[in-house]
Amino acid sequence: MHNEIHTAEHKPTSNFLSAVGAVVWKDLAAELRSRELLSAMLVFALLVILIFNFALELDPQTRRVATPGILWATFAFAGTLGLNRSMAVEKDRGCLDGLLLAPVDRSAIYFGKTISNLAFMLIVEVIVLPVYSVLYNTNLFNPGLIVVILLGSVGYVAVGTLLSSMAVQTRTRDVMLPILLFPVVIPILIAAVKASSGFLQGLALPEVMPYINLLIVYDVIFTAAAYMVFDYVVEE
Amino acid sequence: MIAVTKLVKRFGLKTVLRGLDFEVQEGEFVALLGPNGAGKTTFLRILASLSQPTLGEVRIAGYRLPSQASAVRHNLGVVSHLPLLYGDLTAEENLRFYGRLYGVQELSQRIDEVLELVGLSSRRRDLVRTFSRGMQQRLAIGRAILHDPNVLLFDEPHTGLDQDACDMLDRLLRKVAGQGRTVVMTSHDLARVEDLASRFDVLSRGVISASANRSKLGKSNLLDFYRQALAG
Amino acid sequence: MKPQPLALKALSVISVLLFLSALGMVFFYAPLEITMNYVQKIFYFHIANAWVGMLGFIAAAVAGVLYLVKHDQKWDIVGLAAVEISLVFFLIAIISGSIWARPTWGAYWTWEPRLTTAAILEMVYIAYLLLRQGIDDPDRRARFSAVYTLIGSISVPITFMSIRLFRTIHPVVIGTNSSASTGSFDMTSKMLVTMFFALFSFSVIFITLFWHRIRQGQLAQQVEQLKLEELQ
Numbered sequence: 001m002h003n004e005i006h007t008a009e010h011k012p013t014s015n016f017l018s019a020v021g022a023v024v025w026k027d028l029a030a031e032l033r034s035r036e037l038l039s040a041m042l043v044f045a046l047l048v049i050l051i052f053n054f055a056l057e058l059d060p061q062t063r064r065v066a067t068p069g070i071l072w073a074t075f076a077f078a079g080t081l082g083l084n085r086s087m088a089v090e091k092d093r094g095c096l097d098g099l100l101l102a103p104v105d106r107s108a109i110y111f112g113k114t115i116s117n118l119a120f121m122l123i124v125e126v127i128v129l130p131v132y133s134v135l136y137n138t139n140l141f142n143p144g145l146i147v148v149i150l151l152g153s154v155g156y157v158a159v160g161t162l163l164s165s166m167a168v169q170t171r172t173r174d175v176m177l178p179i180l181l182f183p184v185v186i187p188i189l190i191a192a193v194k195a196s197s198g199f200l201q202g203l204a205l206p207e208v209m210p211y212i213n214l215l216i217v218y219d220v221i222f223t224a225a226a227y228m229v230f231d232y233v234v235e236e
Numbered sequence: 237m238i239a240v241t242k243l244v245k246r247f248g249l250k251t252v253l254r255g256l257d258f259e260v261q262e263g264e265f266v267a268l269l270g271p272n273g274a275g276k277t278t279f280l281r282i283l284a285s286l287s288q289p290t291l292g293e294v295r296i297a298g299y300r301l302p303s304q305a306s307a308v309r310h311n312l313g314v315v316s317h318l319p320l321l322y323g324d325l326t327a328e329e330n331l332r333f334y335g336r337l338y339g340v341q342e343l344s345q346r347i348d349e350v351l352e353l354v355g356l357s358s359r360r361r362d363l364v365r366t367f368s369r370g371m372q373q374r375l376a377i378g379r380a381i382l383h384d385p386n387v388l389l390f391d392e393p394h395t396g397l398d399q400d401a402c403d404m405l406d407r408l409l410r411k412v413a414g415q416g417r418t419v420v421m422t423s424h425d426l427a428r429v430e431d432l433a434s435r436f437d438v439l440s441r442g443v444i445s446a447s448a449n450r451s452k453l454g455k456s457n458l459l460d461f462y463r464q465a466l467a468g
Numbered sequence: 469m470k471p472q473p474l475a476l477k478a479l480s481v482i483s484v485l486l487f488l489s490a491l492g493m494v495f496f497y498a499p500l501e502i503t504m505n506y507v508q509k510i511f512y513f514h515i516a517n518a519w520v521g522m523l524g525f526i527a528a529a530v531a532g533v534l535y536l537v538k539h540d541q542k543w544d545i546v547g548l549a550a551v552e553i554s555l556v557f558f559l560i561a562i563i564s565g566s567i568w569a570r571p572t573w574g575a576y577w578t579w580e581p582r583l584t585t586a587a588i589l590e591m592v593y594i595a596y597l598l599l600r601q602g603i604d605d606p607d608r609r610a611r612f613s614a615v616y617t618l619i620g621s622i623s624v625p626i627t628f629m630s631i632r633l634f635r636t637i638h639p640v641v642i643g644t645n646s647s648a649s650t651g652s653f654d655m656t657s658k659m660l661v662t663m664f665f666a667l668f669s670f671s672v673i674f675i676t677l678f679w680h681r682i683r684q685g686q687l688a689q690q691v692e693q694l695k696l697e698e699l700q
Contacts, residue, residue, distance in 0.1 A: 015339045022336035030324035033363075094318030098379070100286055101320075102337035103309035159619065166612050170602035179598055180616065183591040184623040187630040194633070214630055225622055229615045232536055236287040236608070248541070248606025249693050 019104035023112025027086065028119065037085045041124045045078040049132060063136055068196035071132065072152070072189055075125060079156055080178045082120045083164040086113065091168040100234060110230040114161040114223075121153045144199030144208070151215040152192035155222055156185055162226040166233050191215045237262045237387060237418040238283065243292035245278055252278050254442035255292070260435075262386075265419040267433035269426065269462055274439050276422040280391045283420065284314045296387055310338070313380030313388045317395035319372040320379065323365035327356055327375050330364055331382055338383040346382065354378040354408060370401030374408060381412050388412065390421035394428055406432060426458055438465035476679055483676040486669035490516075490662075498662040501653055508653065510568045512663055516670035517561040518586070523674050524554025525589065529621035532614040544610035545685035547617055548600070553677055555593040558586050581631040588627055592620040 031037055052070045056062060090096040090113075099109050129149075133140045160181055167176035191214040198208035240258040244251065252275040260266050270276050281287040282294060285305045294301040297311040314320075321330050328347060335343040351357045354374040364372060373393060380388060390409070394402050409432060413419045423429045429436070436458065437447045446465035453461055494512045501508035531547035534540075565583060566576040577583070596616055603609040655663070 018339070019337055022333055025336075026322065026325065026329075026333045029329060030322055034324045036324075089322070089324075093323065094316060094320045095322060097286055097314075097316065097318070098320035098334065099337070101284060101309060101312065101314050102334065103306045103339075104337055159623075162615075162619070166599070166615065169608065169612075170599065171604065172598070172602035176599065176602060179595045183588055183595055184619055186588055187623065187626040190627075190630045190633075210633055214626075214633070218626060221622060221626070222619075225619065229536070229618060232611050232615055236281075249689065249696055 016105055016108050019102070019108035020112045020115065023099070023109060024115045024119070027113070027116035030089070031116075031120065037082055037120060038123060040085065041078045041082045041120065042127060044081050045074050045124055045128050046131065048074045048077050049128070049135070053135075058136060060137075063138060064201070065197070067132075067136070067138055067140075068193045068200060071128070071196065072193050074128065075121070075149075075153070076156070076182070076185070076189060078124055078128075079121055079153075079160060080181060082124070083117055083157070083160045083181075084167070084174075084177050086117055086120065087161075087164040087168040088173070090165075091173075096165075096234065106231045106234055107227050109234070110161065110165075110227060113165070114157055114226075117161050118153060118157045121157055122150070125149055125153065140200070142199050145196055148192055148195045148199065148212070148215070151212065151219060152188050155188045155215060155219040158219065158223045158226050159185055162230060162233060165230070169233075187214065187218050191218070237264075237297060238420065239293075239295045240283075241293045243279075243282065243294060244290045245275070245282060245287070246290045252442060253282075256439075256443050258437070258444055260418055260420060262418055263416055265413050265432060265434045266421070267429035267436050268420055268422045268439055269429070269436060269465075270422075270424065270439035271466070272424060275442055276424075276439050277391055279439060280389055280420065280422055284312060284389050285309055310383065311385050311387055313383070313385040314391070315373070315376050315380045315389070315393050316391040317393065319364075319376045321364045321372060321375060324363060326361050326363055327351065327367075328360040330375065331379060334379050335382055340383050350378040350382055353381075353411070355404075368401070369396050370398070370404060373397060373401070373405055377405075377408055377412060386417055388417050388419045390419065392422055392424070394423070394425065402428070426462060430458055436461065438462060440466055472683075476676070476683070479672070479676045479679065483669075483673045486672055490666045490669040493662045493665055498659050499656055501659075504572060504653065507568055507571050510564050512666040513670075514561055514564040514568060515663065516666040517557045517564060518582075519667055520670050520674045521554045521558035521561055521586070521589075523671065524550045524557060524678075525621065525624070527678070528554060528617045532617035532621070535610055535614040536618070541606070541610060541689070542686075544606075544613060545689070546682055547613060549678055549681035549685060551593050551596055551617065552681060553674065555590060555597075557674075558590055558593075562586050562590070579631075581628060584631050585624060585628040589620075589624050592616075592624065596620070 049070065052058070052066075052073070056066055056070075058066060090099065100106070129140050132138070160177075163180045163184075164177050167173050167180060170176050191211040195208050195211035195215065198211065238258065238260040240256060243253050243256040243258070245253040256279065258279075268276055268279070278287065282289055282301070283296065285301055285308050288302050296308045299307040299311070301308055322333070325333065328351070331347045331350060332343060335347065340346055348357070351360050354377055356371065356375055356378070359367070359371065364375065367375065377393075393405060393409070397405060406428075409419075409421075413432075421429065421433065434450050435447065436450070436453065437444050438461075439445070446461065448461055490512070494509050498509070498512070500506070528547050528550035531543045531550055535543035535547060562583065569578060569583075570576050596613060599616055600609055600613055603612060
């Protein structure tokens with residue numbers, strides 16, 4: 001039968017990376033054009049910082065202690081906005097079905113979405129950091145802090161992408177994501193805040209390492225777990 | 237080309253399909269008729285490998301679902317009442333994206349062909365968001381045939397289209413179906429499918445309750461046939 | 469409807485008797501602790517409640533894995549039962565802990581690792597229940613619930629570890645007891661016997677409740693089934 005010859009030409013396993021790449025390219029291309037998601041995340045992030053300013057009366061003394069917490073709370077809040085939007089785009093015009101109809105491994109879809117969500121998150125963080133530095137006259141250009149932000153964002157997005165693909169398939173999809181996500185990313189927030197403040201206060205590396213290790217462990221465990229269960233979230 | 241035996245689909249405790257048998261030969265155009273809620277969409281989603289059967293066997297192009305889903309997906313093109321397109325990408329970018337997912341060879345050339353076929357060559361660099369419903373649906377058909385599948389599934393493709401757009405869609409459907417492809421299309425609108433399909437099957441109470449070839453059925457008799465099938 | 473199994477009836481009676489005996493032992497058998505006096509008595513039931521909460525937490529995780537492997541609605545019912553029981557017992561543990569903490573640590577609430585983890589676990593459970601409420605399709609509800617319990621059961625121990633990186637003031641009852649924790653005490657053998665009896669009693673109570681709740685879930689499913697049959 002000519003069908004079998006037809007399908008033998010491209011085995012689905014061989015185009016795993018190209019499928020991941022296609023999903024990432026699609027998300028970035030669409031976002032570069034509309035900038036809907038990034039601008040929403042950014043404006044929201046700046047508003048959160050503004051609210052913290054008045055809520056905590058950030059004089060130089062408090063600032064030193066509170067900065068890591070404010071940064072991570074801001075990233076976490078802005079992050080849910082981005083994750084929600086990124087998945088809603090797939091759900092709205094039935095595009096998720098379009099992805100599932102394609103002969104690609106479901107985990108390629110998961111990794112593709114995770115990578116583009118991570119890209120959005122990092123772009124927002126890269127813009128928020130200098131703005132925060134200027135507003136509060138605090139030097140945040142610290143290589144250690146960059147590593148912490150990278151590790152923290154990876155774990156946050158790994159779980160967030162999984163849970164947001166669950167959240168968009170519920171009736172209560174607008175409110176579901178933060179409720180599902182925040183209780184399970186607390187280890188990231190704890191470790192990231194602690195490590196960030198360690199680096200910003202110039203602590204010795206051995207004192208910060210336990211938190212860095214915790215972030216790495218979380219990233220590895222949850223990327224693996226999400227990879228294993230993603231099929232159950234999208235397949236009926 | 238499509239062989240379904242004793243298909244059962246349950247959602248929790250609710251049984252939607254009850255031991256459905258269904259067979260389609262290569263090149264046939266089957267219209268799947270039935271009232272709303274009869275399970276047409278559920279059935280089509282199972283054929284499309286988007287939903288797993290509770291019991292029973294489904295074979296498409298010689299491959300079994302869900303175990304050989306990936307091979308089946310290479311042979312399937314699906315058009316639903318949702319466009320499955322990204323509004324913030326252009327027509328060309330949408331096709332390029334899906335083409336990469338399917339691993340289509342010589343993609344740029346294929347995209348040109350498909351855009352030509354669906355009559356959107358002049359709008360290729362426009363955002364899909366700016367397209368009318370009819371144009372989106374034409375592009376959706378382009379997306380479905382991009383990887384040259386031999387089986388096409390249409391789920392109520394006329395939903396939300398005006399008369400002109402419907403006529404244009406029909407011409408296009410006939411064109412893509414005529415290239416030796418096997419087609420299953422659901423519809424609740426008899427007048428719409430009357431001239432398109434070569435066979436009419438009625439899905440009611442979870443099984444195919446009646447089936448008739450176009451040649452055996454006078455054109456004016458379709459409504460009678462449909463009513464009888466529903467009455468059981 | 470199947471009548472209540474004899475074993476379950478017997479277990480219910482035994483549970484009540486065990487509970488009363490444990491209560492009796494706490495007040496009449498276990499000696500009074502020197503520094504904390506009567507307040508310390510709450511500890512026996514506090515720890516037993518936390519123990520049942522743990523059992524429920526583990527049972528929910530196991531049921532989640534089994535559902536994903538077997539796709540049997542039964543494991544969804546078991547998972548929900550485990551979560552509900554764990555939710556209630558951890559809540560009692562948190563409240564009884566607070567009552568104990570007020571005179572001992574001088575505050576109802578401290579951000580102590582076990583206490584905080586228990587509170588976060590309660591949030592996971594509430595999120596789980598809200599998630600279930602937002603999904604109509606029973607299969608999807610069961611799948612998502614199982615996935616979420618799995619994510620929760622991996623995350624909560626890591627949460628505990630990460631909070632533990634801060635210094636703790638919760639007394640470690642069994643094992644190494646650091647002098648840093650306020651409110652720790654040495655247990656006499658009578659206290660130990662009472663504690664283990666309470667743990668045993670509450671384990672039996674857990675099994676009884678778990679069984680009742682699973683049975684209730686199955687009955688609810690039967691009622692749904694009958695309703696559906698009536699409609700058809």
